[in-house]
Amino acid sequence: MNILHASYTSWCRVRDEVRGFLQVQSFMMKCPRCGWIAEQVVSVCPGCGFTLPRLQVPAHLHLAWQDAVNDFAGLLSESERSQLAERLQTLSETMNGTLVIATVPGVAPLKPSEYAFWLYHHWQLPPNGLLLLIAVKERRIESEVGVAWEPFLSDVETGEALEAAVPLLAAGRYAEGLLTALQVIEQHHKARQEAHR
Numbered sequence: 001m002n003i004l005h006a007s008y009t010s011w012c013r014v015r016d017e018v019r020g021f022l023q024v025q026s027f028m029m030k031c032p033r034c035g036w037i038a039e040q041v042v043s044v045c046p047g048c049g050f051t052l053p054r055l056q057v058p059a060h061l062h063l064a065w066q067d068a069v070n071d072f073a074g075l076l077s078e079s080e081r082s083q084l085a086e087r088l089q090t091l092s093e094t095m096n097g098t099l100v101i102a103t104v105p106g107v108a109p110l111k112p113s114e115y116a117f118w119l120y121h122h123w124q125l126p127p128n129g130l131l132l133l134i135a136v137k138e139r140r141i142e143s144e145v146g147v148a149w150e151p152f153l154s155d156v157e158t159g160e161a162l163e164a165a166v167p168l169l170a171a172g173r174y175a176e177g178l179l180t181a182l183q184v185i186e187q188h189h190k191a192r193q194e195a196h197r
Helices: 076-097 112-122 154-169 174-195
Strands: 069-071 100-106 129-135 142-145
Touching: 069 076, 069 154, 076 174, 100 174, 112 129, 112 142, 129 154, 129 174, 142 154, 142 174
Parallel strands: 069 100, 100 129
Antiparallel strands: 129 142
16 A cells, blocks of 8 residues: 555554663553553563563664664655754754654564664663654554653653644655654643643
């Protein structure tokens, strides 16, 4: 199916599926493979045995981080990449962290949530960061939030951001979809700042 003509329902967001097993206390995390909830520090998921070192990632998915916008699927024009890079830079400064976008043709045999989790760690993104991933073949948008931001950028908030992008992605308007997701994330960040003043 040509992604440019995909229906709205062919794009989806898996809620609450992307959380890793990291050495962090007091955060509730979920396994990116089976969704098992960890309320304590564990190195192996009791639900499915998942660990990051055991995740078999094919060589063609070992992509090198290029910049804030990593358009491996070739979805964006040069001007769109520049616009997104500027927006990411502004948000990174405002939110005091690192925001990164990656588009890939596909992630098989992995689930998009597993790949987003793996890529975040493969690129050694900081704990105060966010990765937005578009997997074209799977017609999915996923996010991975760094552990330092998990208390401040909830699954509900990232879910709202990604769902806001879905209609635009389904219409083939990738840059607009990503900018919309970033706008929703920024709105949630500003609301939290206002609440703490």
